[in-house]
Amino acid sequence: MTATDDGLAAEYAAIYAYGAATVHLDGDPRWVAESLEAEHRSRRDALLDYYDANGLDAPPALAGYDFEPLTDAEGAQQLLLEVEANVTTVWRAGLGSEPEVRELCLDMYIDAAVALARWRIAIGSAAADPWPGRPE
């Protein structure tokens, strides 16, 4: 698995999670979730273009992803918080790559950190984070 494979896998998982979680949300969190899901789809498409342009085989999305069944807004918010944190961590891990891959990972990582901050604000959490995606 390359850094971009890992990143694409994380974007696939995020799109799946938003598809399951957004229906449980209302108000600002719902609006922000729809916006962030669209961003993940855009990033997935950009990555697929990258694979195509470089003659590489993109890993496919899984048929399903395993997470606890969602029953309410609180569970949906928490799932999406974990998803955004995970996407940020995965792209951060690609920063040690060679320069041509690093640039792609950096762009994705910055976008992911912004999305994580936006989601934190949407659910009433503090957005400040000196080291976005750094594993604890």
Place this chain on the structure above:
Amino acid sequence: MFTTRRGLLVGAAVLAAAGCTREKAQIIISDADLTAALHTARALAQGAEALGYSDIAQDHLAHVSTLERLLRPGKVGEVEAALPADATALAEAERTGSAEAAEACLKTGTKYAVLFGELAASRAAHAAVLA
């Protein structure tokens, strides 16, 4: 050379006085990009604090602390920077700081790539929050 314990002690004292003893080795890091990142982090911390964004200022102070530690034993003096007039100006300064760190991330060896990337991402997130 030193045949008695006293001779050894005297000899050691003479060598020390002459500056011939080995100091503990220290790694000195002098990196223009680290220094620039430190100046930016200090300016952003002051700007955020002046406008009442203490949580954002704390992020920048964490960056300052890490960058100062990496640059030790060197000391980087403070550079006076104008404070942002409002949140819009601070957001713009955050965006500029993010671009500066992103550029450093792409041109550095892998050693500090993650650090500069983190600075770029954190500053970009601040800019988005302030916008």
